[in-house]
Amino acid sequence: MSEMGDEVYQPDDSEVQDDAGVLEPEDTLVDRGLESAMDEGYSPPERPLAVERWGTTAAEQHARESLERRLAKELPDVVPGEGDGIGDQPQGDGEPFDDEVGTARAGRLVAPDEGAHSDTEKDLIGRDVGIDGAAASAEEAAVHIVEEPEGD
Structure with missing residues (x-):
């Protein structure tokens, strides 16, 4: 057994390993059909950056920018609003009331035979056995009881 360990984990120098440096432009997969990478050119941004800001002239650089001016440029910290953002009312009692769903939670619905026997009833029938522990x-x-509207 060799002292260096298993040959799988200790490669020998029989294989020539290429340098993993930066590839030449002609060896990359990005081929735009140009002879040289310098033929492509550069497109500057559409608007000038910081030309109107303080400190672009020599006089402004010499005078230095005041602390008040620097603080005026800062963006204020954004404080997230209260609540989780899911229908919360700022001055209300939490979530808004939805009368289409109902307020009473339904319990577990069980077939009359409790699913233990063959189904002889052609309709789907079940009874509420409560929250069931x-x-x-x-x-x-998620199932809630919706009351029938009165007067229909």
């Missing part, structure tokens, strides 16, 4: 799945917990 609060072991409802997310889908079951």
Whole structure:
């Protein structure tokens, strides 16, 4: 057994390893059909940057910028609003009331035979057996009782 360890993890120098440096432009996959990379040119930004700012002239650089001017350029910290942003009312009681859903949570719906026997009823029938130890799945917990509107 060799002292250096397994040959899989200790490569020998029989393979020539190329330099992993920067490739020449003609060896890269970016070929735009130009003879030289310098033929492509440079497109400057559409608007000049910082030409109107303080400190571009020699007199302004010599005079230095005042602290008040520097502080006036700073952007204020954005403070997030109260609540989680999901329908919260700033002066209200939390989430807005939605009368289409109902307020009473339905319990677990169980078939009359509790799913243990063959189904002889052609209609889908179930009864509410209550919250059933609060072991409802997310889908079951989302079911609410909607009262029938009066006068219909």
